[in-house]
Amino acid sequence: MADTQLNKKDFASDAEVKWCPGCGDFAIMNAVRSGMVAAGKPRDEVAIVSGIGCSSRFPYYMETYGFHTIHGRAAAVASGVKVANPKLDVWVVSGDGDSTAIGGNHFIHAIRRNINLNYVMINNKIYGLTKGQYSPTSEMGQYSKTSPYGVIDYPMIPLVAAMGVGATFIARGLDSIMKLSTEICERGAKHHGFSMMEIYANCVIYNDGAHKALSSKEEGPNNRIIVRHGEKMIFGTEDQFCLVQDGFGIKKATVADVAEGDILVHDEKDADMATVLAGMRPDADLPLALGIIYADDSKKTYDDMVYEQIDCVKSKLGRTMDQLLQEGHTWNV
Amino acid sequence: MADTQLNKKDFASDAEVKWCPGCGDFAIMNAVRSGMVAAGKPRDEVAIVSGIGCSSRFPYYMETYGFHTIHGRAAAVASGVKVANPKLDVWVVSGDGDSTAIGGNHFIHAIRRNINLNYVMINNKIYGLTKGQYSPTSEMGQYSKTSPYGVIDYPMIPLVAAMGVGATFIARGLDSIMKLSTEICERGAKHHGFSMMEIYANCVIYNDGAHKALSSKEEGPNNRIIVRHGEKMIFGTEDQFCLVQDGFGIKKATVADVAEGDILVHDEKDADMATVLAGMRPDADLPLALGIIYADDSKKTYDDMVYEQIDCVKSKLGRTMDQLLQEGHTWNV
Amino acid sequence: MAENAKLTKSEQIVVKFAGDSGDGMQLIGNQLTALAALDGNDVNSLPDYPSEIRAPSGTIAGVSGFQMCLGDHKIYTAGDHPDVLVAFNPAAVKHSSKDVKPGGMIITNSDSFTEKALEKVGYEGNPLEDGTLKGYDVKAIPMFTLVREALADMDMPNAAKDRCKNFFTMGVLCWLFNKEQQLVLDFIDEKFGAKAKKPLAQVAEANTRAFKAGLNYGETTIMFQERFDLGAAQIEKGLYRNITGNDASALAIAAAGYKSGLQPFIGSYPITPATDLLHYASEFKDLGLVTMQMEDEIAGICTAVGAACAGNLAFTTTSGPGLALKTEAAGMALILEVPLVIVNVQRGGPCTGLPTKTEQSDLLQAMFGRNGDSYMPIIAALSPADCFDATYQGAKIALKYRTPVIVLTDGYIGQGSCPWKVPTMDELEDLTPYVNFWKPEDHPGETYQPYKRDPETLARDWAIPGTKGVQHRIGTLEKDALTGAVSHDPMNHQIMTETRKAKVDNLAAVLPEAEINGAESGKVLVISWGGTFGAVKGAVDRLIEEGKSVSGINLRWVWPFPPNLGDLISRFDKILVPELNMGQLSVLLRAKFLVDVQSLSKVQGDPFREYEVIDKVNEMLGE
Amino acid sequence: MAENAKLTKSEQIVVKFAGDSGDGMQLIGNQLTALAALDGNDVNSLPDYPSEIRAPSGTIAGVSGFQMCLGDHKIYTAGDHPDVLVAFNPAAVKHSSKDVKPGGMIITNSDSFTEKALEKVGYEGNPLEDGTLKGYDVKAIPMFTLVREALADMDMPNAAKDRCKNFFTMGVLCWLFNKEQQLVLDFIDEKFGAKAKKPLAQVAEANTRAFKAGLNYGETTIMFQERFDLGAAQIEKGLYRNITGNDASALAIAAAGYKSGLQPFIGSYPITPATDLLHYASEFKDLGLVTMQMEDEIAGICTAVGAACAGNLAFTTTSGPGLALKTEAAGMALILEVPLVIVNVQRGGPCTGLPTKTEQSDLLQAMFGRNGDSYMPIIAALSPADCFDATYQGAKIALKYRTPVIVLTDGYIGQGSCPWKVPTMDELEDLTPYVNFWKPEDHPGETYQPYKRDPETLARDWAIPGTKGVQHRIGTLEKDALTGAVSHDPMNHQIMTETRKAKVDNLAAVLPEAEINGAESGKVLVISWGGTFGAVKGAVDRLIEEGKSVSGINLRWVWPFPPNLGDLISRFDKILVPELNMGQLSVLLRAKFLVDVQSLSKVQGDPFREYEVIDKVNEMLGE
Ligand SMILES: Cc1ncc(C[n+]2csc(CCOP(=O)(O)OP(=O)(O)O)c2C)c(N)n1
Ligand SMILES: Cc1ncc(C[n+]2csc(CCOP(=O)(O)OP(=O)(O)O)c2C)c(N)n1
Ligand code: SF4
Ligand code: SF4
Ligand SMILES: [Mg+2]
Ligand SMILES: [Mg+2]
Numbered sequence A, B: 001m002a003d004t005q006l007n008k009k010d011f012a013s014d015a016e017v018k019w020c021p022g023c024g025d026f027a028i029m030n031a032v033r034s035g036m037v038a039a040g041k042p043r044d045e046v047a048i049v050s051g052i053g054c055s056s057r058f059p060y061y062m063e064t065y066g067f068h069t070i071h072g073r074a075a076a077v078a079s080g081v082k083v084a085n086p087k088l089d090v091w092v093v094s095g096d097g098d099s100t101a102i103g104g105n106h107f108i109h110a111i112r113r114n115i116n117l118n119y120v121m122i123n124n125k126i127y128g129l130t131k132g133q134y135s136p137t138s139e140m141g142q143y144s145k146t147s148p149y150g151v152i153d154y155p156m157i158p159l160v161a162a163m164g165v166g167a168t169f170i171a172r173g174l175d176s177i178m179k180l181s182t183e184i185c186e187r188g189a190k191h192h193g194f195s196m197m198e199i200y201a202n203c204v205i206y207n208d209g210a211h212k213a214l215s216s217k218e219e220g221p222n223n224r225i226i227v228r229h230g231e232k233m234i235f236g237t238e239d240q241f242c243l244v245q246d247g248f249g250i251k252k253a254t255v256a257d258v259a260e261g262d263i264l265v266h267d268e269k270d271a272d273m274a275t276v277l278a279g280m281r282p283d284a285d286l287p288l289a290l291g292i293i294y295a296d297d298s299k300k301t302y303d304d305m306v307y308e309q310i311d312c313v314k315s316k317l318g319r320t321m322d323q324l325l326q327e328g329h330t331w332n333v
Numbered sequence C, D: 001m002a003e004n005a006k007l008t009k010s011e012q013i014v015v016k017f018a019g020d021s022g023d024g025m026q027l028i029g030n031q032l033t034a035l036a037a038l039d040g041n042d043v044n045s046l047p048d049y050p051s052e053i054r055a056p057s058g059t060i061a062g063v064s065g066f067q068m069c070l071g072d073h074k075i076y077t078a079g080d081h082p083d084v085l086v087a088f089n090p091a092a093v094k095h096s097s098k099d100v101k102p103g104g105m106i107i108t109n110s111d112s113f114t115e116k117a118l119e120k121v122g123y124e125g126n127p128l129e130d131g132t133l134k135g136y137d138v139k140a141i142p143m144f145t146l147v148r149e150a151l152a153d154m155d156m157p158n159a160a161k162d163r164c165k166n167f168f169t170m171g172v173l174c175w176l177f178n179k180e181q182q183l184v185l186d187f188i189d190e191k192f193g194a195k196a197k198k199p200l201a202q203v204a205e206a207n208t209r210a211f212k213a214g215l216n217y218g219e220t221t222i223m224f225q226e227r228f229d230l231g232a233a234q235i236e237k238g239l240y241r242n243i244t245g246n247d248a249s250a251l252a253i254a255a256a257g258y259k260s261g262l263q264p265f266i267g268s269y270p271i272t273p274a275t276d277l278l279h280y281a282s283e284f285k286d287l288g289l290v291t292m293q294m295e296d297e298i299a300g301i302c303t304a305v306g307a308a309c310a311g312n313l314a315f316t317t318t319s320g321p322g323l324a325l326k327t328e329a330a331g332m333a334l335i336l337e338v339p340l341v342i343v344n345v346q347r348g349g350p351c352t353g354l355p356t357k358t359e360q361s362d363l364l365q366a367m368f369g370r371n372g373d374s375y376m377p378i379i380a381a382l383s384p385a386d387c388f389d390a391t392y393q394g395a396k397i398a399l400k401y402r403t404p405v406i407v408l409t410d411g412y413i414g415q416g417s418c419p420w421k422v423p424t425m426d427e428l429e430d431l432t433p434y435v436n437f438w439k440p441e442d443h444p445g446e447t448y449q450p451y452k453r454d455p456e457t458l459a460r461d462w463a464i465p466g467t468k469g470v471q472h473r474i475g476t477l478e479k480d481a482l483t484g485a486v487s488h489d490p491m492n493h494q495i496m497t498e499t500r501k502a503k504v505d506n507l508a509a510v511l512p513e514a515e516i517n518g519a520e521s522g523k524v525l526v527i528s529w530g531g532t533f534g535a536v537k538g539a540v541d542r543l544i545e546e547g548k549s550v551s552g553i554n555l556r557w558v559w560p561f562p563p564n565l566g567d568l569i570s571r572f573d574k575i576l577v578p579e580l581n582m583g584q585l586s587v588l589l590r591a592k593f594l595v596d597v598q599s600l601s602k603v604q605g606d607p608f609r610e611y612e613v614i615d616k617v618n619e620m621l622g623e
Helices: A025-039 A055-061 A074-084 A096-100 A104-113 A158-164 A178-190 A271-278 A302-316 A321-325 B025-039 B055-061 B074-084 B096-100 B104-113 B158-164 B178-190 B271-278 B302-316 B321-325 C025-038 C090-099 C115-120 C143-150 C158-163 C165-176 C181-192 C201-220 C245-260 C275-287 C297-309 C320-336 C363-368 C386-401 C411-415 C490-510 C530-545 C565-570 C584-593 C610-620 D025-038 D090-099 D115-120 D143-150 D158-163 D165-176 D181-192 D201-220 D245-260 D275-282 D297-309 D320-325 D327-336 D363-368 D386-401 D411-415 D490-510 D530-545 D565-570 D584-593 D610-620
Strands: A046-050 A065-068 A089-095 A118-123 A169-174 A195-200 A224-227 A241-246 A249-254 A288-295 A330-332 B046-050 B065-068 B089-095 B118-123 B169-174 B195-200 B224-227 B241-246 B249-254 B288-295 B330-332 C006-010 C012-020 C042-048 C063-071 C084-087 C105-109 C137-141 C226-230 C239-244 C264-268 C290-293 C313-318 C340-346 C378-380 C404-410 C417-421 C473-475 C522-529 C550-555 C557-559 C572-579 C598-601 D006-010 D012-020 D042-048 D063-071 D084-087 D105-109 D137-141 D226-230 D239-244 D264-268 D290-293 D313-318 D340-346 D378-380 D404-410 D417-421 D473-475 D522-529 D550-555 D557-559 D572-579 D598-601
Touching: A025 A055, A025 A089, A025 A118, A025 A178, A046 A055, A046 A074, A055 A065, A055 A089, A055 D473, A074 A089, A074 A096, A074 A104, A074 A302, A074 D264, A074 D290, A074 D297, A089 A096, A096 A104, A096 A118, A096 A158, A104 A158, A104 B104, A104 D297, A118 A178, A158 A169, A158 A195, A158 A271, A158 B158, A169 A178, A169 A271, A178 A195, A178 A288, A249 A271, A271 A288, A271 B271, A302 D290, A321 D245, A330 D025, B025 B055, B025 B089, B025 B118, B025 B178, B046 B055, B046 B074, B055 B065, B055 B089, B055 C473, B074 B089, B074 B096, B074 B104, B074 B302, B074 C264, B074 C290, B074 C297, B089 B096, B096 B104, B096 B118, B096 B158, B104 B158, B104 C297, B118 B178, B158 B169, B158 B195, B158 B271, B169 B178, B169 B271, B178 B195, B178 B288, B249 B271, B271 B288, B302 C275, B302 C290, B321 C245, B321 C275, B330 C025, C012 C025, C012 C090, C012 C226, C025 C042, C025 C063, C025 C165, C025 C181, C025 C239, C025 C417, C042 C417, C063 C090, C084 C090, C084 C165, C090 C105, C090 C115, C105 C165, C143 C158, C143 C165, C143 C201, C158 C165, C165 C181, C165 C201, C165 C226, C181 C201, C239 C245, C245 C264, C245 C275, C245 C313, C245 C340, C245 C386, C245 C404, C245 C411, C264 C275, C264 C297, C275 C290, C275 C313, C275 C411, C290 C297, C297 C313, C297 C320, C297 C340, C313 C320, C313 C386, C320 C340, C320 C363, C320 C404, C320 D320, C320 D327, C340 C386, C340 C411, C363 C378, C363 C404, C363 C557, C363 C584, C363 D363, C378 C386, C386 C404, C386 C411, C386 C490, C404 C411, C404 C530, C411 C530, C522 C530, C522 C565, C522 C584, C522 C610, C530 C550, C530 C572, C530 C610, C550 C565, C557 C584, C565 C572, C565 C584, C572 C584, C572 C610, C584 D584, C598 C610, D012 D025, D012 D090, D012 D226, D025 D042, D025 D063, D025 D165, D025 D181, D025 D239, D025 D417, D042 D417, D063 D090, D084 D090, D084 D165, D090 D105, D090 D115, D105 D165, D143 D158, D143 D165, D143 D201, D158 D165, D165 D181, D165 D201, D165 D226, D181 D201, D239 D245, D245 D264, D245 D275, D245 D313, D245 D340, D245 D386, D245 D404, D245 D411, D264 D275, D264 D297, D275 D290, D275 D313, D275 D411, D290 D297, D297 D313, D297 D320, D297 D327, D297 D340, D313 D320, D313 D386, D320 D327, D320 D340, D320 D363, D327 D340, D327 D404, D340 D386, D340 D411, D363 D378, D363 D404, D363 D584, D378 D386, D386 D404, D386 D411, D386 D490, D404 D411, D404 D530, D411 D530, D522 D530, D522 D565, D522 D584, D522 D610, D530 D550, D530 D572, D530 D610, D550 D565, D557 D584, D565 D572, D565 D584, D572 D584, D572 D610, D598 D610
Parallel strands: A046 A065, A046 A089, A065 D473, A089 A118, A118 A195, A169 A195, A224 A288, B046 B065, B046 B089, B065 C473, B089 B118, B118 B195, B169 B195, B224 B288, C006 C226, C012 C084, C084 C105, C105 C137, C264 C290, C264 C313, C313 C340, C340 C404, C378 C404, C522 C550, C522 C572, C572 C598, D006 D226, D012 D084, D084 D105, D105 D137, D264 D290, D264 D313, D313 D340, D340 D404, D378 D404, D522 D550, D522 D572, D572 D598
Antiparallel strands: A169 A288, A241 A249, A330 D239, B169 B288, B241 B249, B330 C239, C012 C063, C042 C063, C239 C417, C378 C557, D012 D063, D042 D063, D239 D417, D378 D557
16 A cells, blocks of 8 residues: 555554443544544554553554553653654553653653654543543542542643643644544644644543533533634634633633724744633633644754754764773773 | 740751752751741641752751652652641752652642642752752753753743642742742741742752852843732843733833833732743743742642541541441341 | 242352443342342352453453352352353353353343344354253343333333343342342342432332342243252351452551541552552541542552651552552651551552453562562451451551551452451450550650660651651661661661561561461461462362361461461471462462472462362372 | 882782762772773772762761772772771771771871861871871871972962872872882873863873872882782783773663664663763763653653664663662563663662662562562673673673563672773674564565564564554553453463563573582582672682682572572582672572572671671581
8 A cells, every 4th residue: 555545544453442332532533543644654654652541542443553551651652762763653642641640740741852742632531441530630529439529639731731841732622523633633743843632532431521511512612712823712602702811811702892803813833822722711711722722843852852962973973882982091901 | 945936046957967068958948947937837847858869858957857758759748748637837848850850740740739838849950969960950951961962851940830730839039049038938838738939059069050140140130030929020230121011921121111001010819920920031031030920829728628528528427437337238147 | 830940958059140341240249149148148259350441242352250159158269160150141151151060050131142142252053042052051031021021011211121131130040049039129229219329219110020020930930940049157147248358448447547546548549450449448538538549659659658657547559550659669668667558459460461350469579579678568368358357457567567568459359249247346456556656745754766666566666747846857768776867877777677677577476377277287288378268268178078188278467477387387298379470479488488389370360269279289199 | 218118019909098078089099990900900999988969078977988909810809908098087097997907008198187177087186196096007198298399389279289189199009009100190191181171281280290299209208118019910811991880881782782783772860879871871872872861760761661662772770769660661561572671770778778888689679579470581790890791681682582681780880890801892792683673574475473472582573663564553461472462361361471481481591501610519609699799709719729618609690590500509518698688689599499598698888898708608617
């Protein structure tokens, strides 16, 4: 099969997909396959690394190289894969628990280093595989097996955390808006640097309806905004709402009430704005931001710098192995 | 000794302080002692938890309870101490490596939970104890024992990362500005919630002069700004510079060039502004922000909520141990 | 017609349920357990489920099983081969029929034997008809048909009606095993009736009807020629409750907190198969149990260490890969010499391995998986109910000796259940004597020395933050043997290393002696530990009955060994250690006693069957 | 006058330098090492420094030491008691003089014996005058005075001049040990002269003058009645370099990459005493060695596993507490069956323990510190120079068998140095035969099966990402024995567990046999491993010389054991295992061979001295 002709189905392995019927992960798998098509690499130059979790079963279902590693360490393993073999297109698929709980440290440091990974975090706000404990992204008050009286941890907002450590690309999708997820995966795949793609998913078994306020036909459009570079930030079932700047923050307004020029226009290269957008939450009467919130290709990637430095030192020092072994103070017996 | 009469010296243990002469940690120790005096707790109700590093030797020098634990885990151990015994005044002292490298995960999650800890991160941008390797806060290009050709990791800005996971108090000090460090520790000690206090320190042995651009008499005032709630943000050797808003960000201006009303006034309760302030860096032609950048007492602490929940469930269910043991389906033989 | 069926007195019956994972095998198994237990039988059970959350239904991979043994005497395992298999679909038949005793009964839902279902599992014909199951006593019951009929006038979707087949089956079994129907009716009432947390009147009604339909089916059809009648077991009088090992550990944690006067504290992170412990314990907020679900296992143990330092009774709970992550911090508890109980519910390894399968392969990790010379006591629970006692004892020793203690259970006993005689709080040993925090007022004129020790237990003098006037600093660097200050003195390190080892070694002297099952000397001694207890006990009992020169010992404390173990071992010609690992206890026994222990290894995610032990012993006896 | 001093032929001389940590004891020690080695002596050294970065100067706690043994024959340890102690201040005298051989020489800087300095260490009088050092041959030299005089006309601060006392001392020693002065002059030139990286003409000049002043001082004063003259050692011809164990490991990593044709990769996190390895390796960018300093140890090993998966030759480097954190991920390499070398430089434990002190207490952690049954080969380096070979061999076995391998060194050999015969790249074994990635073009008509194995080594067929057409998925759940797909099949797990164990066990057959030092049978066999090699070798040699029935064996591969070990052990009455731990190898030997190994334990942060082994053997011989 010629590489150029690949389509989504070519990325499907023949392993039986074992998620629960109705699980949001199915849709995301589809979107990622599109992303891979967009990246344009042949399947044998793609590697997917995952941790442990329902979502982390992902690699088995993809006709690429795949490593289903250990819980929380996917970002670190993938960093090794990418730096060791930079010509590979390396993806990470990881759950909210895998990424932000046990994997939190590797997650933030991979972002900080801007390693050129395509990172898909499937956020169902619950630990699915272990049967329903709350995660760092679970909501305050959420009931779960380990919070029978309600969660008392404040939730982490992964994209805000990502901005806090210098992300160069953040995007948020929703399992039920397939077109958007696909768009995100395609852009993420092409972004040169760490592409942080958070996609909300529904866990039908342990956290069913967690994203209903966003996905419902009636109320969804009032609770979310899909941002697009250069476009005005208007949303709502009837495009009745918009976003306007409020000091260093953002507030919601009714389109009818504001001057057109005051409606914010999305600028995907504005890191400060992106941080504020990523942090918007319906419970603060702001829509959840979906779409490509931040994308900046101007920062060098870690993996590029590794080899730049090697080349630079090579040209400066360029020792042979024998020279290295014999360096310093030597003598003959 | 009556509790009320405590002064700084009362918090000095009789262990010999073993930092290198000239190490920035000495000044910070002094500031923390002031903080403890301000907190007003008797010494036997104070516990200091540290990780491993030069800075983490801290507890030995303090006449309080002290636990010198393992590398990177101070935040987790301290969380246990505080939740187990909430009447204690619990401090953490940790290095930049201890906090943001191996300890990164516990650090961000303790902040996210808003556990009522006083967290002093001594940032010398180097691993001191292990003799000079770069840390996640080291600068791009910095030479160190493990970066003989220059660091290629982007630095983490701990306070921005802290804001990214929902910090309720962030402040930054500099070892050489003793008064400010003291002020920070005093306020931090009194903040109800996680008090994130980053204090830059000079490691005279392995990273001497790392903060020179900030501390030098000539240039320092041009490279830093001490922010104070309600005050205009003006800085410079001759107060010639100021900060003005620029979209969602901040830019530097010359006082002479801007209308007085355009000069930003610091609002320590504005989280969005705080995030931008915390991220200012001299290499982006912005002064490094020092002082109390963000302080918001309105969020409940995790430790408070633990006991609120316990009380609530007690009053609702209030089983005895025997009732618990006998719950469910029982039968007599 | 029921009266025509022969009522056969049985000593024990092995029953196995098999069906789709989503089909509630564990639930129905637990119901029969309760039913039998309420009726005075002893019961032991063994769940067996796939590792997928929802493996595709109707496939072999998706089959869940639940095997149990009911008896009129003490039952130690879930039995070897089922006398009765209840297999709800073709996949279950294919998966489990081969295990059934020759001539054993297979009850199945013939309505589920559709062409599609048969095809899905690779049956060419219908095994109920084509002789595939020759040699078994097959009862093909059209369960859906019968249940729908019984509920014909109820306004429920068929799918909901079909779900009542489990209670229909309970009806059949209730009749078959001659159990008291009222018990099941009460159960339905409790679960769905007016008194339930969430009353569901329709479900109660439907299940009641389905259950009665099942009962009637047994009585009125001529399908069953034989009924089983189990006498009551000779078990201790008292209040009983069916309990899983994980739940028992959770209760022990709360109880130990209560009886020590300390606030119990769990710092943990979810991991299969230890999660249920945390789930259940999280419900005990009203009893003041603090549970912190942390960001990872390291944080879990570290908060626990912090809580211990602050004077709580601290626990951390996990399974193999989690224990691997906790090793450095376990060393912290060890060198700080604070009490900490690590409950490790073992699963199949290495690495992620077989998360839902049982194994005993963390023993050597528990022994040696830390940097430096760092010994800790290890106690192993031998049954679900025993998890209570093992955890409670672990807490006691941790407190008394100021040491981390590892409690080993495994997926089988952690998730399996058995009847448990519920103790009253009064009966439980008082733990307050082991707490004795150092307070200046109790030691007039003395200066507090953090590492001064009790000469007998070697427990150090322990003062917690908040204690007036004795603030002090300790850490994880080597410490002076008295003051606890950092010490790099060579001889001090030697002394401290030896002292830490001696503390654990000395414990042996006060531990109960190992009890021998059988003669005090002989040809073969079989040593069990943890979950292998049941199979070994059953096997040795049978071998002794057969007059073989075989005895058994169970190790409750796996480290240190009971003081009389060496002596007992020396009185036998051969020693056998069956283990669900590659011979880990064997390594410890061989190293300690220089005896050529033979290891019977099994790493198949499944506990031993009695016959496996019996066969091996017979082989060793040369028979 | 010099000519009056007697030139005594010596076989070996033990010298110790002691002074403030900031005073460059290690530097001067290394200089003397180089000087002696250049002159054909064999040398072995032992640094000993406080754990504080900068312990307060002039205090006992702040004393750094560097002991070395120079000889005309192969030298295996830094010697027992110094013949010559060079103590630069009163603290150093107080700290180290008690170790000096009776009648031994103590050279000291009398200018440093100020009242304040004496007081600081608790000397009531001046030990140089008040008889405290009776029984020693004390050479009190006013070094500052003499050096300042020699540099009188140079425009330098006195503090800088005083720093030249080290080269002054080198001058004295050069004369005392009858060494070629040109070597030192060359050295100064190389280090500070025109050819140096950062030429410092003034420093070069000052040190040259100070050195010559020292030489002259030896020659012209009547202080020394005796000079030592060491013959050249009978060591192999070739190019030599003085090297620390950590540096040797770093070089081996680069070399193994080169000789395997793979990109070498280190994923690591700094930890004492392993950091130097990472420091040095970080300089090898021009040789294509990738080092990633990660956020923690777990990330360190995980990136290394990722790099291995991607086809690099992957290493991770650490010390005890770091190894504890890497356990889960080490299991990942094991179950994925990818090559990975874990270099662990052991230090004093448990927990943070004694970071700067040596110990061998990670052996059982290396063996068993992982969840599940998870065996890995373990190789131990026996000297600083041997770290090269041990690391290289580790890489070879990792590649050949597709397995993680643990290389154990320790603080003593990692940071200590000795002369190393530099191999040429041509001499090193070619590692490319062990790489053999699976490529479709080499296997026409075959389907790639990730877990198909080489029948001999049991190494699996290994294809890396980027290989055309064989994309596949593997993970850390148990895998099918052929396809590598997730498998929960009970017998498959049994087979895989046994196969993983067999892979390591089988390695024994191809490992070199254990070589015996001495007779093949006798009364006492002393078994050394890793860093105990030197002391045991020296001790056994001496005991054999004395005609005792004693032999020695060194274990290079600590797991699996060499095939002939059991046989050799059985030929001796008693077995002694000296270890810098509480008897960890003993546990393995006892369990394996059921022999009553006696353990000589030492946990004092310090390697064995020969006499300690000799005393113990004599005790066992009943003498
Ligand atoms: C070291 C370790 N700790 C814990 C676990 C148990 N575990 C497996 S997946 C998981 C969380 C899964 O949640 P998430 O990452 O959100 O994935 P999801 O299943 O929701 O897709 C946990 C706690 C493990 N496998 N390994
Ligand atoms: C598990 C573990 N890994 C690594 C180390 C080694 N180590 C000790 S302190 C330290 C870093 C210290 O840097 P920092 O936290 O910035 O403190 P500083 O010494 O600069 O004050 C490291 C890497 C350790 N002690 N334990
Ligand atoms: S449990 Fe939840 S997350 Fe897991 S497969 Fe099922 S629906 Fe998806
Ligand atoms: S090494 Fe640096 S950080 Fe450590 S004590 Fe010395 S000056 Fe301070
Ligand atoms: Mg999830
Ligand atoms: Mg630092």
